[in-house]
Amino acid sequence: MIVGCHYREDSGVPLPEGKIAFDRIAVAPFQQVAPEESLGGAVRCPLCGMTFNATGSPGHPEQVLERLFLEELEKERPKLNVISGERVAGVYRRIASDSLTISQREVLQRVGSELGAEGVVAGYVYRFRERKGVSYTVEQPASVTFEIHLLRVSDGALVWRGSFDKTQSSLMENLFLFASFFRGKGKWVTAEELTGEGVEQVLKTFPGQP
Numbered sequence: 001m002i003v004g005c006h007y008r009e010d011s012g013v014p015l016p017e018g019k020i021a022f023d024r025i026a027v028a029p030f031q032q033v034a035p036e037e038s039l040g041g042a043v044r045c046p047l048c049g050m051t052f053n054a055t056g057s058p059g060h061p062e063q064v065l066e067r068l069f070l071e072e073l074e075k076e077r078p079k080l081n082v083i084s085g086e087r088v089a090g091v092y093r094r095i096a097s098d099s100l101t102i103s104q105r106e107v108l109q110r111v112g113s114e115l116g117a118e119g120v121v122a123g124y125v126y127r128f129r130e131r132k133g134v135s136y137t138v139e140q141p142a143s144v145t146f147e148i149h150l151l152r153v154s155d156g157a158l159v160w161r162g163s164f165d166k167t168q169s170s171l172m173e174n175l176f177l178f179a180s181f182f183r184g185k186g187k188w189v190t191a192e193e194l195t196g197e198g199v200e201q202v203l204k205t206f207p208g209q210p
Contacts, residue, residue: 023081024119025120026084026121028121032061034054035056057128062123064195080208105158108122113153143168143191144198160207162201166194
């Protein structure tokens with residue numbers, strides 16, 4: 001089976017000035033954002049307000065995205081001082097629970113300030129649909145949508161955004177996607193593999209020196 005990818009958006013948006021001076025960032029716990037309807041529906045990004053077509057996913061796809069992001073960030077930006085894991089999660093949970101009337105952006109600012117970080121990364125999973133089938137044939141292909149933001153702690157500005165929205169499809173359906181076909185080695189990939197491709201793509205524009 002020859003396969004490629006059909007996509008709506010696959011991009012990272014760099015800081016307008018083209019550079020950033022952050023030396024220390026914190027990675028807040030990534031979250032899954034699901035619609036109230038069980039069959040899916042529109043949701044808004046908690047930070048930028050953009051609308052996405054989302055579906056609830058079993059398990060913890062937000063943890064998959066966060067792990068893949070941290071692994072790729074370490075490879076792409078090895079000089080960056082990154083605070084992550086339970087240390088950030090504990091501070092985030094405390095501030096979020098004690099400050100129910102403030103916005104998500106203000107929560108992230110307070111988290112970054114307490115941890116002495118110049119920037120805070122927040123990630124959101126909107127769809128993480130696993131393939132139904134195996135690598136050579138499927139009833140339903142993998143489909144993934146996520147978004148990652150970098151927030152500046154000093155003023156709460158969103159200085160970078162990376163988004164990814166793909167559903168794998170056969171190369172016969174879209175003959176222009178040879179690059180995706182060769183990255184997938186001509187097979188139907190899992191949702192985690194598709195997420196890894198997305199993380200690699202969006203981090204190409206992540207601010208900072210390699």
